[in-house]
Amino acid sequence: MVENGASEKSPLELPTGPRSGTHVVTDAQNKVINFAADEDSVLVVNAGPGSGKTSTLVRRIAKLAAQYDPSEILVLSMANRSVNSIRDNLQNLFKTDGNSHPDVFTFHSFCSLLLDENSTFLANRVLVDDFSWRSFSKIFSSKPAMDYKAAAITPSKLEQILQAVKSGTSIEEQAKKHNVSPEYIGSVLDYLKANKMIRYNDLIVNAMEMLSSTRDIARLTNYKIVVVDEFQDMYPQLLSLVKAVVAYPTAGRSGSAKKHLTVAGDPNQTIYEFLGSDPNLLHDIGTYLNMSVTELSLGESFRCTPEILQVASKVGLSSAGLSTSNSTRSLKPPGIKPVLSMHKSSREEHDFIASEITRLICVSGGLLVPSDFAILTRANRELDEISHSLSQNYGYSCNRFSSSASWIKSRVHLLLDLLFLLNGGMGSNFALLCLLPRLDRRAGNSRRISRLFHMSNSWNSEVAGGRLEDYLRQELGNLDGKPRGKYSILNVYKGPENRPFLEATKKLLHWTDKTREVAAELTPLSILKSLLTVTSELDLLAYLNKPESSPRKSGADADSRAQAELENNLDGFYKSLCACHKSFMDDMDTSTSFLEYFLRNYNDEPPILDRNMMNISTVHTAKGLEFPVVFIAGVKDTYASFWSSLMNNEGRHDEEKARLFYVACTRARSLLYMSASKPVGPEIRHYFRTNLPSSSELMSSIAREGYRPLPTAEKVNQGISLYKEITRLGLISGAQRRHIHTGRCLVKLTQLIPKCIKYIG
Known part of the structure; x- marks a missing residue:
């Protein structure tokens, strides 16, 4: 995200492909774009990292949309990121064509739409x-x-x-x-x-059941062409869905005719084998579908330098015995060799990463900014440690990528429960049930809430046929001090010690009534203000302020970390509100309120870059992204590294680990850093360098990417001087920082680093 509405584009948002403005299409891409979409045929596109797969698919879809009605084309992918990229590019092409455009969905949103349109029972799930x-x-x-x-x-x-x-x-x-x-x-x-509560997996199951039992779903009979991106990630259930959609009857064609299918992916990037995905699927799809298959390849990378691709292929794929005969070839000129750094512990590794990022920003004269960097790990727990180290020791903020927004998995989810209650409908019953334990804070609350829940269910089935909300309203209006009947709330909450819970529940329902009166007028800001007001009135701020996980150490540092987590999650929640509001206004859907729209789409937001935040992610989540500079972390405190077997060429390696390494390396456009915990043998070491890139090397390598204008000589000198001063003060070295540590003074000094380097850019 660029500040102040500047026109500069973040590297994350740059499309991989020929240099901007040239519109050059390679011969291999042209073959894919112009391949016929005959019925009963499959086009398999083997696309290496940075080969322009997305832009090629978009051009192919646009070409087909000129030959068919655009509404006859269905595009599917597992990831929101892929869907948003394709959809945004297509919207630019079809913005003058009224409502006629191809359908682009994730598998789950596609199944959700089918159920909305064709299932009475699951329409309000x-x-x-x-x-x-x-x-x-x-x-x-x-x-x-x-x-x-x-x-x-x-x-x-x-x-x-x-x-x-x-x-x-x-x-x-x-x-x-x-x-x-x-x-x-x-x-x-x-x-x-x-x-009507379902999990994500139920969407696929229910949609499949509907497809097998109903053969006249208008949307499906209208499709003639199906395009699936990131096909190597398909697991059996999704593959069955693709098969069912392709074989579904098509209007105007014989009953046995199958829709044309185009699939694109890279077998070397199959990193979801634990879910059932298969690297051989792209080659075996014809047998599975019993259709004629043509394979085309996009084997030229516009993203990675030759040196980065060589490490990804030779250290990664070759070490596991995977074929590199069809490896992607870089179209970029030679660049900087990947940097290999040795570390004895995770703390030492984190210190190096932070100090090297500081150095690169400084000596590049601000050509690089924090959002140009990505730190990749294998597991989520490593991200927590890195984020804490960067923020506490260096003052850097981190933008953490995840499969869903981090606030959804945090205590800030409480605000979402409040919105579901406010919206009414099927989701309000369960949302209220989730909120009650936050109001009953006495020991044993789980059992009391469970008793209340089952008692209200019995009341619901035997007496009134209402909701939990209706039951509570009735009971809270009859608090005369004595239980009245077997369904009385006082059977569970009798005694003065329970009075605070009953009064808080009354307050919650009163807020619900008052806010529902203005629900149609709610905006992101008014929603946030209302939610923070009611959480304060209900004394829920203490719950929100609790650490997301038990801290290893108590004290000011743990409190500061918990506060930073809460602030980040609240900020993420508000950004989700704003992103959904923009989409809501763009869609101009008058059939639903913004509140309803948000509750259906809050989990679909794309990743957002902040210029002043570094990016941290697991390799799995970073798949499909690219950054100018990537650090692959993984050193453990046991003098080991997850990547040790690859880096030390210790015999035949696990294929899935090799592919994961391949994906991690190929997220980098210009500069790659690899950590190791043991000395690396010469057969691997010669693919790397150990000395750090100089200012002049950075300029020649990074500048030609065209991310942003070149800095002036004055800016470069200013940055180099700043780095020397930071080094002189001992702030850049982990060992020096620990040696000169005096109370909280050091923390304040180190946290000036991000503020200082802002003035370079």
């Missing part, structure tokens, strides 16, 4: 995210007088049980296997069904 699922599992594991063994069932295990039952296994069989009662499993399924 509630999609339960992971945070809410944990709350749901906890409530049901506390179910009184039903099954004490259910308390041992984890959220993931509960989901496995339910998926097995939905796939045809009997409830009795699953109950016996997991040592719980059939009644427990049945009650969970009944509640989910009654409240």
